[in-house]
Amino acid sequence: DGGITQSPKYLFRKEGQNVTLSCEQNLNHDAMYWYRQDPGQGLRLIYYSQIVNDFQKGDIAEGYSVSREKKESFPLTVTSAQKNPTAFYLCASSKLGTAVDQPQHFGDGTRLSIL
Amino acid sequence: AQTVTQSQPEMSVQEAETVTLSCTYDTSESDYYLFWYKQPPSRQMILVIRQEAYKQQNATENRFSVNFQKAAKSFSLKISDSQLGDAAMYFCAYRSAMSGNTPLVFGKGTRLSVIA
Numbered sequence: 001d002g003g004i005t006q007s008p009k010y011l012f013r014k015e016g017q018n019v020t021l022s023c024e025q026n027l028n029h030d031a032m033y034w035y036r037q038d039p040g041q042g043l044r045l046i047y048y049s050q051i052v053n054d055f056q057k058g059d060i061a062e063g064y065s066v067s068r069e070k071k072e073s074f075p076l077t078v079t080s081a082q083k084n085p086t087a088f089y090l091c092a093s094s095k096l097g098t099a100v101d102q103p104q105h106f107g108d109g110t111r112l113s114i115l
Numbered sequence: 116a117q118t119v120t121q122s123q124p125e126m127s128v129q130e131a132e133t134v135t136l137s138c139t140y141d142t143s144e145s146d147y148y149l150f151w152y153k154q155p156p157s158r159q160m161i162l163v164i165r166q167e168a169y170k171q172q173n174a175t176e177n178r179f180s181v182n183f184q185k186a187a188k189s190f191s192l193k194i195s196d197s198q199l200g201d202a203a204m205y206f207c208a209y210r211s212a213m214s215g216n217t218p219l220v221f222g223k224g225t226r227l228s229v230i231a
Contacts, residue, residue, distance in 0.1 A: 031216035040124070042206060042223040050216050058218065088158060094216050103150075104219060106160035 002027045006091050006107035012115045013078065013085060021076045021110045023091035030096040032074035033104065036060060037088040046089075049074055050096070078112065086113050117142045119209050121222035128197045129230050135182075136192045136225050138207030146212040149183065149190045150219070154204040163205070166190065168212070194227075202229045 004025045013019045023032065031050045035043040045058030049068040063082025068074055074093075078085045089110045095102040118141045128134035140149070151163040166174045166183050173181050178195045194201055207222040 033218050035221075040223060042121075042221040043219070044221070045218045048216075048218050090160065092160075092219075096216055102216065103162055103165065109158050 004091060004093055004105055004107035006089075006110050008110060009108070011110055011112045013112060014115050016080045018077055018079050019085075019112070021078070021089055021091075021112070023074045023076065023107060024072055025074075025093045025105075025107075026072060027093060027105060028071075028095075029093035029105070030071070031094045032068070033092040033094075034058075034064075034066065034074070034076045035090045035092065037090060037109075043090060046076065088112075117144070117147075117209050117211070117220045119207050119220050119222040121205075121207055121225050123225045124223070125226045125228070127228040127230055128194070128201075130197055130199060132197055133193060133195045134197055134227065136194075136205050136207075136227065138190045138192070138222055140188050140190065140207075140209050140220075142188070142209065142211075144211055144213070148210045148212060149181075150208040150210070151179070151181070151190075151192045152206045152208060152221075153201075154206065154224075155200075155202070160206075164192065197229050199229050199231060202227055 007022045033048040034046040037043050047066040049055035065077045091107040092104040094104045120139045147168045149166045153161045153163050164176045180193045182191045204224045206224045208219040211217040
């Protein structure tokens with residue numbers, strides 16, 4: 001079955017450490033997104049990418065980095081510059097839509113915590 | 116920038132009754148899409164219903180329907196015959212219909228409890 005796979009499900013980060021969250025999709029979707037979810041905050045956009053080798057910052061990109069070397073993959077690195085990384089991270093993808101809206105499909109998320 | 120506001124952090128409903136969740140949004144665009152997503156305790160994001168702004172008719176999906184008031188920039192979700200499985204966080208979201216795949220803008224969510 002096609003879908004979006006996020007790994008790991010749970011991740012712990014030590015102070016000063018960079019960690020990378022994986023997001024892979026086999027839906028042949030063009031666009032991919034990373035959202036952060038905090039209690040009472042809803043989902044906020046970190047980064048998104050519409051095509052390979054191109055990505056744009058979202059509302060809360062500071063302390064994060066991404067790459068899009070392959071269409072299927074959009075890993076998110078939480079750097080040591082992100083001082084409050086504890087949150088639930090959701091990856092999503094969608095087809096390129098023009099006349100018809102292409103809904104976003106979501107992965108099951110990664111819970112990141114500080115040790 | 117577009118914003119989405121959900122003014123009810125928590126709501127509750129008796130099983131089999133009807134409940135309406137509110138959502139307002141702010142945009143200067145004329146063409147866009149609106150969505151309601153459900154997030155149960157499993158944290159999975161499930162698309163409940165969507166509405167194209169150019170369509171006058173309100174969207175309906177089984178027990179879920181919306182009241183879309185474009186001039187008032189309001190997009191409420193009505194859940195009829197509420198079931199225990201409807202208990203979840205509900206997020207209202209906006210997406211521009213401008214070219215390309217624009218990201219979703221989410222409200223802060225409404226936690227719905229269903230009382231047996």
